[in-house]
Amino acid sequence: xxxxxxxxxxxxxxxxxxxxxxxxxxxxxxxxxxxxxxxxxxxxxxxxxxxxxxxxxxxxxxxxxxxxxxxxxxxxxxxxxxxxxxxxxxxxxxxxxxxxxxxxxxxxxxxxxxxxxxxxxxxxxxxxxxxxxxxxxxxxxxxxxxxxxxxxxxxxxxxxxxxxxxxxxxxxxxxxxxxxxxxxxxxxxxxxxxxxxxxxxxxxxxxxxxxxxxxxxxxxxxxxxxxxxxxxxxxxxxxxxxxxxxxxxxxxxxxxxxxxxxxxxxxxxxxxxxxxxxxxxxxxxxxxxxxxxxxxxxxxxxxxxxxxxxxxxxxxxxxxxxx
Numbered sequence: 118x119x120x121x122x123x124x125x126x127x128x129x130x131x132x133x134x135x136x137x138x139x140x141x142x143x144x145x146x147x148x149x150x151x152x153x154x155x156x157x158x159x160x161x162x163x164x165x166x167x168x169x170x171x172x173x174x175x176x177x178x179x180x181x182x183x184x185x186x187x188x189x190x191x192x193x194x195x196x197x198x199x200x201x202x203x204x205x206x207x208x209x210x211x212x213x214x215x216x217x218x219x220x221x222x223x224x225x226x227x228x229x230x231x232x233x234x235x236x237x238x239x240x241x242x243x244x245x246x247x248x249x250x251x252x253x254x255x256x257x258x259x260x261x262x263x264x265x266x267x268x269x270x271x272x273x274x275x276x277x278x279x280x281x282x283x284x285x286x287x288x289x290x291x292x293x294x295x296x297x298x299x300x301x302x303x304x305x306x307x308x309x310x311x312x313x314x315x316x317x318x319x320x321x322x323x324x325x326x327x328x329x330x331x332x333x334x335x336x337x338x339x340x341x342x343x344x345x346x347x348x349x350x351x352x353x354x355x356x357x358x359x360x361x362x363x364x365x366x367x368x369x370x371x372x373x374x375x376x377x378x379x380x381x382x383x384x385x386x387x388x389x390x391x392x393x394x395x396x397x398x399x400x401x402x403x404x405x406x407x408x409x410x411x412x413x414x415x416x417x418x419x420x421x422x423x424x425x426x427x428x429x430x431x432x433x434x435x436x437x438x439x440x
Contacts, residue, residue, distance in 0.1 A: 119249040119385045120172035121165050122275075124239060124266050125158015126231035126257035127177045127192075127202065128211040129184040130410050132370060135218050154188040155213065155410035156231060157255050157282060157374055164378025166196040168400060169417040170385055174198040176242040180210035180230040191411065201242040205230045215370055215410070222370045224283075234258060239266050248274030251385045253377065255280045260292075267297040276300070276384050280377045281307045296335030300384070302377055303331075304342045324349050325356060340394065342376060344369070348398060352390050359394045362402030362423060371413040375404035379420070399423045 134149040162175040175197055179185025181204050188210070189199050208230035216223045239262060246252065252270035254263050254277075263279070270277045278300040284307045292311065295301070303311060308327040311334075322330075328339040328351035338352040347360040379400035383393025403415035403423060 118171040119247070119251060120174060121162075121170050121251045121253065121381050121385050122174045122176065122242065122246065123158050123162045123165070123253045123381075124176040124234065124242075124258050124262070125161060125253070125255045126156040126211060126228070127154070127159045127175075127179050127185070127188045128156030128213045128226070128228070128231055129153075129188060130155030130213050130215055130370075132215040132217060132222075132368065132409050134368070134408065135216055138218055138223070139216065149408065151409035151412060153409050153412045154191045155215075156188075156211065157257055157280070158231075159188060159192060160371060160374035160410050160414065161253060161255075161280070161378040161381070162197045163192060163195045163411050164375045164400065164404075164414045165382050165385075167414055167416045168379050168382045168396075168420060170382045172198065174201065174242065176201040176234065176239060178203045178205050178208070178230045178233040178238075180204070180208045181206050182210050184210040184212070185230065201238060203233070203235075203238055205233045208233050217368050217370065217408075220366045220369055220405075222368070228257075231257060232259065234262060236262060236265060240269070243269045243273065246270060246273035246275050249385075249387075250275040251278060251381045252276065253278040253280065253381055256282055256284050264294040264297075267294050271297045278302065278377075278381060278384070280373075281311060282373065284310055292334075295331070298335075299337045300340065300380075301331060301336045301338070302340045302342065302380065304344070304373065308339075308341045325351065328356075338390070340380070342373060342401075348376075348394060350390055350394055355390065357391060357394070359391075359398045362399055362427065364402045364406045366405040368408045368413065369405050371404040371407075371410040372401040374410065375414055376401035378414075395424065396420060399427075 133147040211231035380397035407413035
């Protein structure tokens with residue numbers, strides 16, 4: 118069975134459920150607090166393992182402290198291979214405060230060890246990558262290392278996946294490694310930034326236009342996630358919308374990582390893209406029904422139960438969420 122290798126961050130999350138956003142010189146008392154291991158790399162690895170991937174490996178870095186030790190232990194308990202998670206003696210484990218108001222999160226990050234992943238570490242982790250393996254990289258990893266990992270993945274014949282998050286600025290540089298990407302999975306804002314469209318006219322473009330532009334830049338396949346509106350798949354000879362699953366949302370923080378981890382499970386199991394997309398959408402929906410990040414991730418039986426109950430047979434369509 119192909120394995121899934123993820124290069125990404127481990128971040129200890131503190132999730133505050135608040136009635137109002139914090140204002141200068143004002144205290145806000147949280148209605149609830151969830152403390153748990155997190156970070157996109159960790160969440161995606163745990164999601165893939167819980168959802169049935171036979172072998173998941175995470176490449177990352179933590180500090181030599183109690184937070185790092187707890188996250189490594191949590192990953193091992195979830196069935197993730199932690200061989201290539203380094204413990205940096207001079208860095209502290211990265212921390213994030215996630216402020217949730219009315220199911221919408223805001224983030225305050227304090228990264229440190231998570232940014233210390235090295236080229237040597239990646240080279241060693243990918244030395245035995247095989248054709249059919251899935252390599253997932255996110256933007257928590259410095260751009261030169263993203264490019265390096267994708268080059269190794271392409272050389273090995275692996276399926277390369279990029280989740281370009283976090284990505285908040287309209288950078289001037291052109292990402293020249295996009296032709297090395299088999300699957301690009303951004304949200305709408307990230308797709309907009311990566312497209313290079315002038316922000317003054319970006320609202321004139323449909324989601325399907327953004328996906329087409331990204332494919333023109335060399336990406337083989339694009340999935341754009343659209344929150345409660347679902348997700349759009351633009352692959353060779355296939356343009357398709359998967360509706361989001363309706364759930365009683367508590368916290369949407371872990372949804373995107375559940376989605377990406379689940380989709381990688383589908384790729385590793387050689388499912389048709391639409392089946393993998395439906396599986397990923399169900400996992401993301403279930404992750405919204407619980408608070409926190411790693412604590413919200415569903416297992417395979419929960420996803421399969423939701424899919425069975427939905428009995429979906431959707432037809433292809435195009436949705437313009439920019440209107």
